[in-house]
Amino acid sequence: MSAPLLTDQAGPPTKSLARPWAGLLVLATTIFVVVTTELLPVGLLTPISDDLGVARSRVGLLVTVYAFTVGLTAAPLTHWTAAWPRKRLYMTVSAAFSLGTVLSAAAESYPMLAIGRFLCGMAHGVFWSIVAGYAAALAKPGRSSRTTAIVFAGNSAALVLGVPLGTVLGNVVGWRGAFCAAAALGLGALAAAQRLLPDIPNRSAPPQSAGLGGALRLPGLRSMVTATALLVLGHFTVYTYVTPLLHDAAAFSEAATSMLLALYGLAGFLGTWLGGVLGDRRPHTVLLGTIALMAGSLVLLGASVRLQPLAVVAVALWGVAFAALPVTLQSSVLRLGATAPDAASAWYVSAFNLGIGGGALTGGLLSSSPVAMLPWTALIPLVPAFVFAWSTRAAFPHPPSR
Structure with a gap:
């Protein structure tokens, strides 16, 4: 099918x-x-x-x-x-x-x-x-x-x-x-x-992109799916245990920690908007920039975990980056999998959620270590994720002219 x-x-x-x-x-x-x-x-x-x-x-x-x-x-x-x-x-x-x-x-x-x-x-x-x-x-x-x-x-x-x-x-x-x-x-x-909601017409996909396996043979899609799993793995390694990180390591009170998590969520609205506005213009560049921003925010969070003003900035930037990431990743998957969008999105969703589960397990396994090390640990999968995302540049179609 x-x-x-x-x-x-x-x-x-x-x-x-x-x-x-x-x-x-x-x-x-x-x-x-x-x-x-x-x-x-x-x-x-x-x-x-x-x-x-x-x-x-x-x-x-x-x-x-x-x-x-x-x-x-x-x-x-x-x-x-x-x-x-x-x-x-x-x-x-x-x-x-x-x-x-x-x-x-x-x-x-x-x-x-x-x-x-x-x-x-x-x-x-x-x-x-x-x-x-x-x-x-x-x-x-x-x-x-x-x-x-x-x-x-x-x-x-x-x-x-x-x-x-x-x-x-x-x-x-x-x-x-x-x-x-x-x-x-x-x-x-x-x-x-x-x-x-309107009905959407079914269209037949070309034979080379039919099915789940065929979708992964589309240029760049396998690398993008791999990058997705690695990015989400890194994010949820920290995010699953962000409350003890902020409360225990950064010494924020419970009320302040709740406010920081609200700031993270509010910053997400900005990240979602930026990902949408900029993603149609230079999609691959914006994707790489989003990954770099996420890595930078984790570096800042790890370095400033005991410097509360910088930690606040790090949390806000992290919120912007990770909210923009699903928009840029999903849009990239739809571009690379244009002839089989549902199959391509299925691989993306699978990778995303395996990253969530894997990140939660990784954070749990590291919970006996100092929690302040989690942001640095999360950077490890981000490096190959950036490489995989960068390698898909040639496969990106040019945006349609307006």
Whole structure:
């Protein structure tokens, strides 16, 4: 089975939108729900642990297992559903994700919660494999990075608003109430998608790019997928343990640490916007610049961990860099995999989530070492990631003329 063509050149949707931004808003809202739901166990670790009578480490394991579920199922499930009409597939995976969230809210035991999370994880992988292509299909020619940034703003909003509000709600009304709220918002977005999202026509991909294996043979794509896994591995090696890094090593108070994490999220809005605005002009240069900014922010964080003013600057720059990274990486994948966007995105999603799980495990293995060493450790995979990303320059298509 071949993936449908969902690029700037794919042509207009079969049914035009009366309000062009409405479909993008639906996609962004669904991303907000998906990311918020994915990370809810992090903020509600203690309430879930106390209620279900399991260790907090087992609740935390749900996040790692979730990431590996996405990483291992995204590519095969996306390949299996490649012939499905795009809107039907989007509606199906969104409904499956909502069902998994409802099951999580209704869980009376740890195994039932794990089943709900597993269902969400399988739906999550396919969702992320198609959402950027869907957004690109709604974009004007040459505006795929900008459109992707608009949709990915839902990710930044989830980090800044969704997870903190979900945590507060869970502590007030119970953790199940937080999952119920996420499910309700997801079902509302599902209803809006049915009304506002257009159908996207299926197009046959050329034989050389058909299937998952064929997508990896597209010039530059394998290197970009590898760079993605390495970059996310480095990031989550630090980010998973950023609270003890800031609180214990940098000596920030709990209130100050919370404010720094909010600053990180707010800086993410700027990074998402910059990635979208600049990515359409010089996509490869912006990608390399984003990786360099991320490396620089980690160097500054490692060097200034006991110099609080510089640590604040480092956290802000880190937030800008990592928020811009998914926009530039996803846009690069869509460019390199223009003839098989869903298959290319599936590999990207798998690499991204394997990087999340691997980074969390790496940080955990290093937790017995001084936590101040984590930023320096995270730099190790960033060096080959930069090399892999740089090596794809010749494969990048020229941006269409305006």
